Amino acid sequence: MRDLVLFILISVSVASCQKNVVTGRSQLLLxxxxxxxxxxLQQYHDFLSKNKxxxxxFSTDQARVERVGKRLAHAIGVYYTNQGKPEVVKDFHWEFNLVENKEANAWCMPGGKVVVYTGLLPIASNDDALAVVMGHEIAHALADHGNERMSQAMLQQLGGEALSVALINKPGLTRDLFLQAYGVGSTLGGTLPFSRKQELEADRYGLIMAALAGYDPSEAVVFWQAMAKHAEGRSSPEWLSTHPSDEKRIEQVRIYVVEAKKYYNPKNQ
Ligand SMILES: [Zn+2]
Structure with missing residues (x-):
């Protein structure tokens, strides 16, 4: 089985290795x-229909999520269009939702469908912090991390079957893999962890996006420290689940803050 997987991996990697426009890194996207x-889209609407x-x-919190999300989306669109890379956001039709859930979680599906859980808001207590975490989730989506994780999971568990075929043969498992790959699965009993490399990319580009939208990236250090404290003794949301050391990550975030400040213009808010 392992040989077969390896064979498929080598065969498809020739055809499916793509360079991501945001990160410049080559990825295996199957x-x-x-x-x-x-x-x-199906899973997004299914999630919304099953959650409050x-x-x-009716809510200043909902207004905050929408306001911060729209500013991020606008800034990202303007930036990549000016860079001559409008394809980055070509398939993004943004929506920003707040759902009632005690978990401190958030995610962004392909196409810009963003969900923030109410349990995150006491930690992301100002707009700069909320922009840091929403920027992080959006960066995962723009960097195609979900497809990358889904590809790995499908290769390991379904032998590299096409998604359409897998949905017919093993619909339940395939949908679970999708939800886990996009961090939605944490409420369903487990996520596929993002790799450390993916997390650092989301931290780095998420902070640049927050800064472009006029949010102060310096808030990231305070926010991630608060998240680390919150996560102690709890089952962690996706952004803390893979880190061997929160302190190491925060040290790295400090470096990314310096970089992101070059993009920061408070007047953009
Ligand atoms: Zn993450």
Whole structure:
């Protein structure tokens, strides 16, 4: 079985290695983007139908999530268009939701469907902190980390089957893999951890995106320290689940803050 997986890996890697426009890193992406978008939309609507959404107009928290999300989306669109890379956000039709859930979690599915859980807001208590964490989740999506994780999981568990075929043969498992790959699975009993490399990329580019939108990236250090404290003794959300040392990560975040400050213009807010 391992030989077979290795063979498939080598065969597909020739055809499916792509350089991500945001990070410049080559990735093995086996899952067809159109199929992934389709599954993503289904799972997104399914999630919203099963969870309590905080509706617009009734909550200052919901207004905060929408305000910060829209500013991030606008700044990202302007930046990559000016860079001559409009394809980065071509398939993104942004939506920002707040759902009632005690867990300190958030995620962004392909196509820019963002969900923040109410349990995150006491930790991300100001807009700069909220922009740091939403920027982090959006960066995971723009860097195609979900597809990368989904590809690895499908290769290991389904022998590299196409997504459309896997959905017919093993629909439940395939949907679970998707939810886990996008960090939605933490409420369903486990996530596939993002790799350390993916987390650092999300930290780095998420901070640049927050800064572009006029949010102070310096807030990241305070925010991640608060998250680390919050996560002690709890089952961790995706962004803390893979880190051997929170302190090491925060040291790295300090370096990224210096870089992100070059993009920071408070007037953009
Ligand atoms: Zn993360």
């Amino acid at each position: 899952v067809d983007e159109v199929e992934l978008q389709k599954l993503s 959404i905080v509706g617009p107009g």
